């Protein structure tokens with residue numbers, strides 16, 4: 001009888017279950033939307049029980065679609081939207097409040113207070129993160145402040161906190177309270193150097209340690225499914241990683257200097273920096289990539305705020321295309337961008353410019369400019385912005401890029417991939433299986449139970465779709481990059497409301 005690995009990919013907008021075989025092929029996928037709650041402007045919440053039920057639903061559907069029995073699943077891996085926080089009662093397992101989603105800004109005041117108290121550099125050094133509502137710490141504080149007797153219940157050891165991996169593990173196993181290092185490293189409470197919950201930060205936020213899960217490696221047996229949740233079977237849950245780290249693993253970026261970039265609404269880039277955390281001087285985050293046995297691997301992480309969403313802007317805002325994929329043939333009708341640059345600073349500029357006041361800008365228009373130029377310069381802007389993040393990583397890590405692998409919805413665009421390769425002058429590798437996040441969780445789970453023997457065997461089961469090789473001349477590359485840099489400079493300079 002064949003056996004398989006099942007990955008639960010609990011994302012921000014949907015929950016998916018994907019079943020993989022030994023050759024990393026997808027056998028079945030089931031997906032379920034997650035409801036978002038917006039109680040006030042800027043607040044984003046989800047119902048933790050609904051998330052749990054969505055997991056049960058997709059597990060059942062994936063098994064039915066694959067036409068396999070539960071006992072053919074060798075292990076389960078979990079990957080999840082990071083930082084989203086749940087607090088539940090230890091005794092009943094009932095959440096005491098909605099899950100506060102990573103994007104939610106409702107804890108801005110708590111973060112401002114931490115900054116006012118001068119804690120920024122201490123927290124950066126210990127956690128690799130900047131103080132921001134994204135991370136779990138201020139969300140925990142907020143929930144304890146907003147439920148009746150929250151602080152007292154926490155101090156009386158009546159509450160448990162978890163990121164979504166931890167919540168799902170707790171439910172699936174009927175009570176195990178654990179997380180993995182990658183998720184812990186996004187709470188802003190975990191010291192990524194000493195690999196412990198940080199007493200100073202806990203004290204600064206007055207959070208009792210007893211509410212926190214035990215932190216484990218990313219690949220080990222955390223517990224077994226309760227038979228009543230999984231068709232009578234006790235299946236090991238043996239891989240956990242936050243979504244971006246899981247994608248880095250799923251892309252088999254196992255050596256230092258290996259990079260993956262995800263091209264979705266925004267871009268998320270991670271670089272494996274080996275067994276040392278690299279503190280960034282360029283506004284990147286330092287994070288744990290994974291821990292296997294006793295070996296911790298670190299990563300630098302950077303993002304591009306506006307990537308695929310700028311293609312959506314062409315479609316829904318300007319209405320000059322009907323579908324995202326039209327940007328590819330339109331771009332290819334031009335030899336080059338003919339001097340047109342779009343800087344899509346719709347929500348300011350991130351790495352390495354960090355100008356939150358900047359607004360988007362278009363440069364180089366002539367009477368001959370048409371929608372081909374718009375399509376092309378938008379796709380080019382995704383590549384230039386990714387180049388900026390990659391350059392920042394190279395500066396911080398002082399590492400040569402070993403490999404550059406891509407995933408996310410926009411990588412089907414061949415022009416985008418080729419231009420990316422041309423502009424960074426590095427091979428861009430597109431995998432066959434683009435479900436890299438779920439694949440990473442499956443690999444971590446499979447590794448722990450011997451389904452895959454070692455990293456070499458995993459590498460051998462990973463399949464390349466296509467390598468895009470740089471073929472732009474040095475002179476053209478330099479001209480293009482100079483054009484982009486000039487456009488960004490002008491974008492930053494344009495502050496009509498400042499004297």
Ligand code: ADP
Nearest residue numbers: 263264265308309311312324325408409410413
């Ligand atoms: P997310 O997970 O952030 O929702 P996805 O990974 O599903 O995003 O990718 C969807 C994004 O990719 C959208 O913003 C869309 O505009 C962009 N996209 C999809 N197909 C293409 C294409 N062929 N060319 C360029 N962009 C595309």
